[in-house]
Amino acid sequence: MTSARTVLRWSAALTAASLLWSGGTAYAAGPEDNTTQPPADQPTGTTDGKGTLKASVSHIQIKYVSGGNGHGKQGNLGTVDPNWKPPACWYEPAFSPAALKDFVDSDGGGDVGIHEAWFGKELWTDHYKDGKPADNFDMNSPTNSSADGYKDYNLGKNGYFWRGVAPDAQDPDSWDCGRIMFWVPAGQIPNDPHTPTPKTLAEYAYNKVKVPETEVELKPEAKSTVNLPTWVWLDKGTFQEVKVRASLPNTGLWAETTAKPVSLHLEPGTDDATTYPASGDCKINDDGSIGTPYTKGSAEKTPPCGITYLHATDGAPYRLKASITWQITWQGSDGTNGNLPDGTFDTTQDMNVQEIQSVNR
Known part of the structure; x- marks a missing residue:
């Protein structure tokens, strides 16, 4: 027994x-x-x-309605509100x-x-x-x-x-x-x-949202030049809306949590730099792109999204941090809906900066 x-x-x-x-x-x-x-x-x-x-x-149950298809490197969002947490x-x-x-x-x-x-x-x-x-x-x-x-x-x-x-x-x-x-x-x-509601499911799904890593396009790519702008951009389609559906069997309850990219924030990795815009926040364009790709002859122009480094690196590269802010909304099976705190996901890239004056080509 x-x-x-x-x-x-x-x-x-x-x-x-x-x-x-x-x-x-x-x-x-x-x-x-x-x-x-x-x-x-x-x-x-x-x-x-x-x-x-x-x-x-x-x-x-968790299902990706759109986005989060597993292609490329992905990660979970962090919230911008340190006081918020799921149930x-x-x-x-x-x-x-x-x-x-x-x-x-x-x-x-x-x-x-x-x-x-x-x-x-x-x-x-x-x-x-x-x-x-x-x-x-x-x-x-x-x-x-x-x-x-x-x-x-x-x-x-x-x-x-x-x-x-x-x-x-x-x-x-x-x-x-x-x-x-x-x-x-x-x-x-x-x-x-503590009975679950659609909002409970929406908040649970928040931690299941997978977004792509934020590796931005640069010109020049790996080595910038003191006092000349580095252009930063992301092609359209790189960052798309991610929608996650959470449903609880045998209750009829479900919610869809949607993460929409709204801006890119740049941190140069040093105080000796100027960002464009000055806030470092590059808005996402109507077509889903960020910034403007560099074109020949634009080396001395001010980019809509970019950085000018004021001092060269000395052995160790600067660590450029690029963070995408995602706006989070939800709707539920009972017609309820609302907003959740914005989410962020960031990556860092090495930036070497040289003293010589050269033009991007």
Whole structure:
């Protein structure tokens, strides 16, 4: 007979408080990601293929509607707002009644809540088969609230057991979703502050947006000349709108998050330089290009987007940083829409600067 064991999960900041409550073994949760689609009628919690239920793994599906096709080097956006972050936790469907019974019968174990795991069939059958109450794990309450038990996994009923998900269980805000897995009839969503909404999905998708690296065209290409402009540009089509769709199976909820490039910002890598425009912000043209390509005879003209270095490099090149700002908007399945903080992605390029006067050709 398999012994039953409750395991509590907590971040380092909350370990001392949690130790007052548990004689179980503690371990810290790390961030994980899984955007594969479960079967539409039988969502499964055995996301690691070994019968273990993980609160860090979401069933949210991610699809690139446009852009983000994997060509060339890409990376995730960083936000310009240091105070913004995506939701720390939410609830989502995990099991149908039949899928939960199969999971328990296979001696599956894992996270019944974000910070509580059950290993051993008895813990699961007591609550979800035999109707015995169990405690939620309410870190922000003086005492844990009690959850009513279920009879025979609710077999014959139409609906799903919902469970908390936290991409990073080390985040203190993940303790806000303290309920253990609970029942919701089909076609309904829970009446809970942490029920997912289209905006939740839009914010989740923000971190999934992939954009191309920002390697700009230069003239001269690798070696500039003191007091002569270096022209900077990007051809049209290099940076295009990226649209990511996030949907949550068995809820009807979805959102599309769109990242649109709006400007290029240049940082020469030294204070001894002049940028064009003076702000270093080059707007994206109507055709999607940035700046103007250098043409023969333009060496001494002022470029619409570029840099003039005032001193030569001495052994080590300047590190030219080029950052694209992306405007982020979203729209959801219920007609809601809005803006999210702008995102940025930057790359650096070596710039050698010579003293001699020469004309770009």
